[in-house]
Amino acid sequence: MKVTAGRRLKRGWMPLKVTEVITENHDTRTLIMVNEEEGCRAFDYTAGQYLTFRFDDLAPKPIVRSYTMSSSPCQEGYIAVTVKEIEDGFVSKHLCTNVKKGDILKARGPIGAFCYDGSKDHKNLTMVAAGSGVTPFVSILREYAPLLGSEHAPEKMRLLVSFRSTNDLICWKDLESLGKHPNIEIVTTLSREDRRDSGFLYGRIDNSMLAEVIGDQCDDTTFMTCGPDVIMDMTVNYVMSKGVKPEHMKQESFA
Numbered sequence: 001m002k003v004t005a006g007r008r009l010k011r012g013w014m015p016l017k018v019t020e021v022i023t024e025n026h027d028t029r030t031l032i033m034v035n036e037e038e039g040c041r042a043f044d045y046t047a048g049q050y051l052t053f054r055f056d057d058l059a060p061k062p063i064v065r066s067y068t069m070s071s072s073p074c075q076e077g078y079i080a081v082t083v084k085e086i087e088d089g090f091v092s093k094h095l096c097t098n099v100k101k102g103d104i105l106k107a108r109g110p111i112g113a114f115c116y117d118g119s120k121d122h123k124n125l126t127m128v129a130a131g132s133g134v135t136p137f138v139s140i141l142r143e144y145a146p147l148l149g150s151e152h153a154p155e156k157m158r159l160l161v162s163f164r165s166t167n168d169l170i171c172w173k174d175l176e177s178l179g180k181h182p183n184i185e186i187v188t189t190l191s192r193e194d195r196r197d198s199g200f201l202y203g204r205i206d207n208s209m210l211a212e213v214i215g216d217q218c219d220d221t222t223f224m225t226c227g228p229d230v231i232m233d234m235t236v237n238y239v240m241s242k243g244v245k246p247e248h249m250k251q252e253s254f255a
C-alpha cells in the first residue's frame with residue numbers, strides 16, 4: 001500500500017472543532033479535532049506533516065504557530081496535535097490550559113516534508129527525538145506499524161526518545177504498545193529519573209548513548225531527528241561519521 005499526500009488538500013484556513021482533549025501529562029495535552037464544516041478530517045496528509053494554526057483574538061495582531069499531527073493518516077475522520085506547554089509560552093499555554101471541547105481553532109495545511117518517503121528512503125528507519133519532538137514519530141510509527149515490510153513502507157523502525165522523567169512521557173500508551181511489534185524498537189531514556197529497573201535508559205542522549213543504541217547499524221538506514229538543536233546536531237554528526245549520506249538524514253526544528 002502506498003501512503004500518499006495531497007489527494008485532498010485544503011488551501012485556506014479550516015475551522016477545526018476540538019472534540020476531545022487528552023491529558024498526556026502535567027504539561028502536555030492532545031487535542032482531537034474534526035473539520036467543523038465537514039464533520040470529519042477534511043484533508044489528506046502524510047505522517048510527519050504539520051498544520052499552522054492562527055489565533056485572531058489572543059493579541060492585537062493574529063498569531064500563528066505550527067503543530068505536527070501526532071495522529072496518523074490511517075486514523076480516519078479526525079486529526080490530533082499534541083502540545084507541550086512551554087514556560088512563558090504564549091500559544092502553548094493557551095492550548096494547554098484554555099482550549100476545551102467544542103472550541104473552534106483555525107488551521108492551514110498540511111505542510112512539510114519531514115516524512116518517510118518509501119520511494120527514496122531506506123528500508124530501515126531510525127528516529128531520534130526529545131520531548132515534544134516525538135510527535136512526528138508517533139504519527140509515523142502509528143502509520144507504518146501495520147504496513148511494515150510492504151511496498152513503500154519501512155521494514156524496521158527504531159525510535160530513541162528522551163523525556164525528563166516518567167511524569168513527562170507523551171503518547172506513552174501507544175508507544176509502549178508499538179514497541180511490542182517484532183520489527184519496532186522503542187528505546188526511552190529518562191534524563192532526570194533513574195528508572196533502569198523498569199527498562200528505561202538513564203541520562204541525556206549523547207554520543208555514548210547513540211553508540212549504545214545505534215552502534216554501527218547505519219547501513220540501509222534512513223535517519224530522522226526532531227528535538228533541541230543539541231540533540232539533532234549530535235545525531236547528525238554521529239550518523240555522518242558512520243558514512244550515512246545527507247539525503248538519508250532528515251531533521252525538523254520546532255524553533
Ligand SMILES: Cc1cc2nc3c(=O)[nH]c(=O)nc-3n(C[C@H](O)[C@H](O)[C@H](O)COP(=O)(O)OP(=O)(O)OC[C@H]3O[C@@H](n4cnc5c(N)ncnc54)[C@H](O)[C@@H]3O)c2cc1C
Nearest residue numbers: 065066067068082083084088089090091092093132135254
Ligand atoms: C514545524 C513545527 C512543528 C511543531 N510541532 C509541535 C508539536 O507537535 N508540539 C509542540 O508542542 N510544539 C510544536 N512546535 C512548536 C510550536 O510551534 C511553538 O513554537 C511552541 O508551542 C511555543 O509557542 P508559544 O507561543 O507557547 O511560545 P512563545 O511565546 O513563542 O515563546 C516563549 C519562550 O519559549 C521559547 N520557545 C519557543 N518555542 C520553543 C520550543 N519549541 N521549545 C523550547 N522553547 C521554546 C522561546 O524562545 C521563548 O523564550 C512546532 C514548531 C514547528 C516550527
